Amino acid sequence: MASSTLAGLDALDTQEAAPRDRRRLAASAWAGLWPKLAAVALVLLAWELVHLTGWKKFVLPGPGVTLSNLWQQAQASLLWHAIATTLERAVIGFALAVLIGALVGATVSRIRPLRAAVGSLITGLQTMPSIAWFPFAIILFGINTTAILFVIVLGAAPSIANGLITGVDYTPPLLLKAGTLMGLRRLSLYRHLIMPASLPAFVAGLKQGWAFAWRSLMAGELLVIIANQPSLGVLLSTDQDQADMASVVAIMIVILVIGLCVDNVFGMADRAIRRRWGLMAGSDAA
Amino acid sequence: MASSTLAGLDALDTQEAAPRDRRRLAASAWAGLWPKLAAVALVLLAWELVHLTGWKKFVLPGPGVTLSNLWQQAQASLLWHAIATTLERAVIGFALAVLIGALVGATVSRIRPLRAAVGSLITGLQTMPSIAWFPFAIILFGINTTAILFVIVLGAAPSIANGLITGVDYTPPLLLKAGTLMGLRRLSLYRHLIMPASLPAFVAGLKQGWAFAWRSLMAGELLVIIANQPSLGVLLSTDQDQADMASVVAIMIVILVIGLCVDNVFGMADRAIRRRWGLMAGSDAA
Amino acid sequence: MTTAVTEAPAAVTLSGVSKVYGRGGTAVRALDQVSLAAAPGEFTCLIGASGCGKSTLLSLVAGLDQPTSGEIKVGGRVALMFQEPALFPWLSAAANIELALRARGVGRAERKSRAAELLDVVHLSGFGGKRPHELSGGMRQRVALARALAQEADVLLMDEPFGALDAMTRDLLHDELDRVCAGRNLTVLFVTHNVREAVRLGDRVVLLSSRPGRVIAEYPVPIQRPRRIDATAVAELAGTITDRLREEVSRHGK
Amino acid sequence: MTTAVTEAPAAVTLSGVSKVYGRGGTAVRALDQVSLAAAPGEFTCLIGASGCGKSTLLSLVAGLDQPTSGEIKVGGRVALMFQEPALFPWLSAAANIELALRARGVGRAERKSRAAELLDVVHLSGFGGKRPHELSGGMRQRVALARALAQEADVLLMDEPFGALDAMTRDLLHDELDRVCAGRNLTVLFVTHNVREAVRLGDRVVLLSSRPGRVIAEYPVPIQRPRRIDATAVAELAGTITDRLREEVSRHGK
Amino acid sequence: SSASSSSSSGATSGGATQAAATPVTVRLGFLANITHAPALIALKNGYFSKALGSAGTVDPTSFSSGTQETTAILAGQLDAAFVGPNPAINAWQKSGGTAIKIVAGAATGGASIVVKPSITGASQLKGQSLATPSLGNTQDVALRYWLKQHGLTTSATGGGDVSIKPTTPNSAAVLEFESGQIAGASEPAPYDIEMVNDGGKVLLSEPGVTTVLMVTQSFLSAHPAVVADLLKAEIEAIDFIKTSPAAAQADANAELAAYTGKPLKASIVAASFKEIDFTLDPDASSLTADAQQAVSLGLLKPVNLSGIFDLAPLNALLSADGQPQVNS
Ligand SMILES: Nc1ncnc2c1ncn2[C@@H]1O[C@H](COP(=O)(O)OP(=O)(O)OP(=O)(O)O)[C@@H](O)[C@H]1O
Ligand SMILES: Nc1ncnc2c1ncn2[C@@H]1O[C@H](COP(=O)(O)OP(=O)(O)OP(=O)(O)O)[C@@H](O)[C@H]1O
Ligand SMILES: [Mg+2]
């Protein structure tokens, strides 16, 4: 009876009751891994099957060709160089966006006329396609990495600000009251109460911000093409230009894998928060 | 004493204690409006000042030229036609993305192996630039509106799914326990408990999803040009190609205004939820 | 979980149940070798110091958590009234109750009238349309009680259900609870800090020791029903139990 | 808000305070023309039925909400212990207390030791490192009490602070509270459902009527301190007040 | 900092001697594109540095579209740029003829209309869709004008007898052609070559100028000697293309790869070089014709192009070299 009651909850937990010994630990690692492997295997299988039917075979490469292409690219330095360049830009741009987004979010959510004035503008800016900013990037910064960073910041900062604002809006009023009565004011109210309370929404905003930053970057990299400094955006567009679909798909796989890794970082942050807040069922088991 | 304690909280409220009479109602509408008007006036003033200095005058049009350009475009049918086309695509694509995103989010958040398998993939997909999907859109759907919708869905559905997953993750375990013990199972657990509990995060995800959808659309519209059916994306890119910066900025203003309107819709939904949940301080005042 | 074979068809059986939260240096042993059986229809009150593991015990019985060791058997459907109201903030008081009815498959029309009835039982008719945040603390607790009753479970677990209520309202609800229990063959595990309340309501009062929780004494309550909380018999037994409890506390340190 | 000139320098003064929640047909009048004054250092207990407006009154005094009509004057800093613990879930018990000290500008080293002291006062030493969700209901309430004490306010508002505690722990905390009040010139407004507790602690007990809340009686407590909750004098006065309360409830409906 | 150095020295209209005193940085824009081969080769082989010597250095910037070059030059971020004729006309028009001068050509030809092999004449294009790089660009105008000459109408919004779809990126047009979704396209090299490789047929090799070299007027007046040095380098590059085409193709492709990451197929480069005529002659008549066609199609506001060329420095170099002059 009781155990059947649990079934529903169980499916919702992200973490099993902590394992008691090594074997259990291995089992839980395996539990996290096998679905991923199975998914990859399934996708490859389906892809190969489609490929075998010969459907659109002039334009759609098979998994074999694509993977060997990826393998070859991984042997050469070009791809790694491109990954390094792009990641460096992404990280710097994202860091800037986080700084600016958090600042704007904190300011706007706190000052009422400012919020009325520019609150909606934030989403408005978010919907502006990167391409629209290109002329401004060129005009203001010329042709250099700063122009790319400008495009990234304009793409990502709004989501980060929006995430923070959502978090502030959903800070439980009871805690807010408790904090104010305690004597927390202005900055310290922010630092000790509103920031931590809005952390989950902020992290969600960061995650979205990363996606925006990355996509803006992919577009922005075409703006500034620097000799002997390949980047993923340029590689992707070059491969498309040269109708080299196997390479296109290979680069897409690289982008996907980077996205997966970044998601895992955010996932870890998220789980850390939920464990801390006691929002993760099962986390307290012995 | 007591009133000074309130100052901090006050700044955080989005809504004043409900006004008692018409005059107060007008005052509160004005309180929402003047900062917007002030912001617009300020921006125009700064812009005009920059323009008067003659800085980058060949490429940066002044507000006068831009606004009269916008006014002229508003007289002709082209702009309205483009807005209608783009909005229609945006709405259809977004609706599809919501459907698919919500379905995927609900499924993935609920089934643990699936989550391990494809959970991270969602963010991975989100970081894939729209341009990467173009070949597939062309190959799979040809040059028609379906191809655009494909690009939109791939852009927006991941954020929507992610929003829902975040919401599910942050559903208070106490409520979850209460619901399961009540006998809510599977679909009804979702419908009556998890969905409403994750509504705030879901709405935040929708907002981000809209931004993704819109940006993907702007890119995707360049792919599919249908006779006598102008669209904002094409207008923007044509104006850029012809270095017609006044028109570019005019179109950007249009995009911004649409973004503002959409944000207001989401803002209303958000405030409705917060009022319902009692998360909005001041909403209970007489 | 279901391997133990008990001789009597008890509604709830705990055999040697222990529960440890966390591990290593900061582990907290909340329950230690608790064995307890409640017969169908029995009203068992649990009393113990703050933090002795009463809520833990209820959540184990409800199947919301697994014991570290020992076995638990529960016969029938379980409803749990948490220590906090745990109402759904997006639903009105009435809708909260209706949802519980709906989960049981009660039809729409009947839901409405049953919810109104239950609100009346907890003396909140007229407040059905309010959302939880518009209710006072005691009102929320009463809505939670109504919701728990709406589940019509075989085993009702209640965690300090009347803690936030004034004496008068509480007395009224004692009577209502008596009535509900008499009507159905309801097994109740009832946690309270109020020894008189325990004696007023229970067929049996179980005393738990301070951390880790262990059963230290059981008192059957031989007093004839209907009982009144200010009856002398109730006061007397409550006095005995309180003395025993005081002794336990003084032995275990603050 | 601050125009009223009262003759005595009361720490808290309410004059003709009313509070209506919502409007139109669903409006709820929570408080009706409440006038009340608490002298500096006075310990006032508020008693009333569930939903009669006690929490509302405290939140008005704390300045968290504005009265619909009437005036409130408060002299000095206010601390409020809410009906729910309202602890910050991301901070450990000790850190919750330390934050209150920090807001008052207490230095880092002193914060640590003061927090440990306060945890000891509420009999929770050893639990400083736990987060709220790892504490039992009564433990959370005690941490909230420690946090309220840490604010060292001039006016302390307490909303059923001992509702989730067993009798023994509560008695110990009564003594601690007595000690704290004696040490400083602390003005206390104390909401409780336990009439004995009110008489045990208060200099005065104020009775509020059922919805809308109105002051219906005030009882000075002339009993010598230190008091014991099971002293005869306490029981007697508590009996008188309970009778008056019962009468009020029966007049006001079910 | 380079911006201030070039514009401040522009105030004193000095000659080569003054420029030699303070080395100038020439901010040079170009597209990483096969039609910009002279720039690519000059960069690859160090012709610019050789020609400038101690007078200055070249700071090359690769763009992905001519429009961006126009924006950059009008915003004062560039001193000189290899561009297509349309962006050059745009820069001229936007600045009211004050910002730039075209000082040389670089390439003509190198674009064609490629269609399905079943189509043999203009009449068969009726009711079909054709792609172009973007509305109003050289290939777009050429296609529309050619159709107009054959009595077929087009419209800016894709209507008319033949539906014109400006398609970005160019590779999408190739893919659309490959998957049979359009009947053909008017594209520059190497995309037209790729379409031919995919089974397309050249319906028309578009004549006319493809790439020119423009410089800002302020730079030209401040550093005429430096502009002459740029031209010298370009002359050397074009000579190299003429004299050793195979090596030139390899160099251009290698420089292209430095920017785009990957070289083009050698066969595609070879075919493109065959199609393009790399010449210093900006083919002034074709530029004005191009503009007039665009105006007549309603894709360009009427523009007065007189004075857009300043070929004196080029002609000076050519005559010193004993080569025929070019005219504007
Ligand atoms: N999720 C948890 N993680 C870690 N420790 C926990 C958790 N829940 C409870 N505990 C610990 O277990 C012990 C028993 O807690 P429980 O809530 O069962 O007490 P209780 O008897 O209900 O107390 P109260 O009367 O105060 O509600 C406490 O010491 C508490 O700190
Ligand atoms: N935010 C609110 N919006 C609407 N009504 C409210 C709100 N808060 C309280 N009320 C109403 O005001 C009345 C008094 O509530 P209050 O919380 O002050 O009661 P209380 O005396 O503290 O009761 P309890 O002893 O149950 O805690 C109740 O009828 C309640 O429904
Ligand atoms: Mg408990």
Ligand SMILES: [Mg+2]
């Ligand atoms: Mg209350």
